[in-house]
Amino acid sequence: MTRAAQFRETLDRRPILGDGATGTQLQQLGLAPGQGGEFWNVDHPDRVRQVHRAYAEAGAELLTTNTFGGTSCVLAGHGAAHRVRELSVAGARLARDCAGDRAWVLGDIGPFGGMLEPLGDAAEDEVALAFREQAAALLEGGADLILVETMSDPAEAVLAVRAAKAAGAECVIATYSFQQSSAGYRTMMGTAAGPALAALVAAGADVVGANCGTELSLDDYVRLTAELVAAAAGRPVIVQPNAGSPRLVDGAICYDESAAQFAAATPRLLAAGARIVGGCCGSTPAHIAAMAPHFSR
Numbered sequence: 001m002t003r004a005a006q007f008r009e010t011l012d013r014r015p016i017l018g019d020g021a022t023g024t025q026l027q028q029l030g031l032a033p034g035q036g037g038e039f040w041n042v043d044h045p046d047r048v049r050q051v052h053r054a055y056a057e058a059g060a061e062l063l064t065t066n067t068f069g070g071t072s073c074v075l076a077g078h079g080a081a082h083r084v085r086e087l088s089v090a091g092a093r094l095a096r097d098c099a100g101d102r103a104w105v106l107g108d109i110g111p112f113g114g115m116l117e118p119l120g121d122a123a124e125d126e127v128a129l130a131f132r133e134q135a136a137a138l139l140e141g142g143a144d145l146i147l148v149e150t151m152s153d154p155a156e157a158v159l160a161v162r163a164a165k166a167a168g169a170e171c172v173i174a175t176y177s178f179q180q181s182s183a184g185y186r187t188m189m190g191t192a193a194g195p196a197l198a199a200l201v202a203a204g205a206d207v208v209g210a211n212c213g214t215e216l217s218l219d220d221y222v223r224l225t226a227e228l229v230a231a232a233a234g235r236p237v238i239v240q241p242n243a244g245s246p247r248l249v250d251g252a253i254c255y256d257e258s259a260a261q262f263a264a265a266t267p268r269l270l271a272a273g274a275r276i277v278g279g280c281c282g283s284t285p286a287h288i289a290a291m292a293p294h295f296s297r
């Protein structure tokens with residue numbers, strides 16, 4: 001049985017604990033905001049491994065590769081569009097080394113950083129190729145599944161899911177970033193959970209959900225989870241909240257929601273129907289360790 005098949009089989013039986021933030025953890029190890037964290041897969045592999053190990057030791061069953069900004073589109077902003085394969089293969093290998101048999105590796109793909117035609121000037125076929133190139137590199141480096149995350153535009157999310165499948169991913173997880181609007185929870189593009197998730201399901205996503213919301217409390221996430229479950233057409237739902245909104249305190253970025261608050265929210269998220277719960281920006285190994293008692297391995 002492949003690792004992806006083991007993941008599916010496990011998820012059918014019981015909820016799975018994800019990991020927490022990568023970017024904010026790397027910033028604590030010296031990564032400057034705006035600096036491409038993906039370069040650390042080659043320049044500071046020890047620090048990236050340190051983050052993965054801390055999550056694995058906290059009980060995370062999913063380790064997310066440090067490749068969020070690893071498409072050629074995003075790397076082009078650092079003059080490094082030619083380094084996609086190098087950085088994503090290296091990132092997947094680092095997570096794979098730390099995962100062993102105790103966790104699955106999620107090959108992470110974030111937004112390409114622009115707007116698709118006709119709203120923007122990016123052509124769909126070029127963006128699809130960029131997603132496929134990165135997905136192939138992540139799988140080559142040992143990723144078990146592909147995670148498409150922090151999406152706002154369903155058209156972009158669909159391109160990424162299809163590209164990951166075309167690159168050979170057996171299992172694709174896809175999540176949007178939602179925010180509160182006067183009409184309810186919406187992506188930045190104004191899409192509600194229903195149509196947003198329907199697009200993912202039609203594109204073949206195996207697990208769907210939300211991560212990295214803007215100005216959403218953990219209570220919001222419980223309510224949003226119920227909406228996601230209703231919209232998921234039977235697909236398992238993943239929820240990875242931020243530890244609150246970032247605040248600048250004495251020049252440092254702080255997140256206010258504690259490990260204890262995450263631990264308290266976890267059974268409520270599971271009761272609302274989430275099958276995978278982890279954390280996004282600001283969450284730490286301490287958050288994951290506090291959530292772990294709610295999951296039976």
Ligand SMILES: [Zn+2]
Nearest residue numbers: 212242280281
């Ligand atoms: Zn985030």
